Amino acid sequence: MNPVLKVRDVCLSYHTLSGETPALSHISFDLMPGEFLSIVGPSGCGKSTLLNLIAGLLTPEHGSITLGDRPVSSGSAAVGYMLQKDHLLEWRSIYKNILLGLEIRKELTPEKLAHAEALLQTYGLDRFRDARPSQLSGGMRQRAALIRTLVLEPELLLLDEPFSALDYQTRLNVSDDIGKILKSSGKPAILVTHDISEAISMADRVLILSARPATVRKIIDIDLDISDRTPLSSRNAPDFKKYFNIIWKELNENA
Template identity: 50%
Template sequence: MTYLTIKNINHTYFTKTSATTALSAVSLEVEEGEFISFLGPSGCGKTTLLSIIAGLIEPTSGSVTLENKPVKKIRGQIGYMLQQDYLFPWKTIEENILLGLKLTKRLTEENTQYTLNLLKQIGLAGVEALLPKQLSGGMRQRAALVRTLSTKPKLLLLDEPFSALDYQTKLKLENLVSETLTRFHKTAILVTHDIGEAIAMSDRIYLFSSQPGRVYKTFIIPEEFHTLSPFEVRNHQAYPELFQTIWKELESLEANTTKHQTPS
């Protein structure tokens, strides 16, 4: 049985004067434990699709199911990590990472210890009593990851979670997140503009075209990459060729998008 099924998703945004189709006939399947990425030109509907998968937006038509259940009925089992950490500045790190458990009424002693242990495993031992402003950007994103994982989500959605970080911190967090998700056998979907990041972290990459957004091409990441850390993937001899292949496809899509936007 397929773990996550996205079937014939269409979505149109309506205003009083216009209708804009963001997604058209998007269908794909994700197996448990897989890490997939969405790439594409700006405005191709990647984040809209992520919000539909999260159950935050009802699609105009089509369906999304996780373990054969509609996602809108199991929102509490889907974790969402964003570009900003959204830690509450007046709460301690411990209070922040336990917030999801508190809101879902699962703040038991067992779950609290699980979350605090996860904080230690992710390299943040001793920061429990600190405020977010006392941590670096990378440390705050790690705390945000712990908060997301604290509720033991079945599916993790990552919307450009490293894009606001400096390059060195970004590479370190790619490794950390990849290792953490593999250890806990989590299924994840990443939205990114970074081709290298998508190759380094994914099992599969879906390249989207825009106006409207639809799956244009699927790239299967080589099997030999799967046992490597994201940093090691970037240094693999097969990496440059795959990067160039995806780069050319993306350049072509962006050129077509620009051409269609230019008045004749």
């Protein structure tokens, strides 16, 4: 099986009037079809910068990033990007918010509209289709933001701390919901998070970055050996604490 995403020897520095600041140094990894990868690392190490490179919003100074057999490029519909804030537009209904990307791309075809309807039904937002974003809970807003991304049928989904603005209980429930949605969709995904427990509970593998300039310290396969694994059930797995301690040690070894 070939990787859906290849990141090879990627380096990037930020250039300002005060000088050059190395951000990422020789980053390499693969993402397999249907795989969920979590990325953790010290604050400010370049996790979001790495996602921006994968999305094609930045260009590496060295190395390459390919999705399938194509270099990533800005504006490509092949990559869906879900951010910390849902960025739903208050003057549009939930249904109209979900269709926004299709409108921008001029893809409001019967097939795409039917797909949007199916996603609304499947993920429990159909009865809120005419509501405004302010009428929904934070968790439901994030679910709407995910549907808005999935309706574009991206090949890869990037998630940049999408649950960080939610209270703890809501965060657990929403991460569980979204984890199940992504598993059922079969979409490969990369999650950036500061939360070690969240990284382990959602991922097939966890990539640990060093402090800036970020390098790959270690990539850990997560094998929790439980049936019908979900993000919530993963937290009760016998080996969960073992993985937490391994990642904690890696993150704090040179802190």
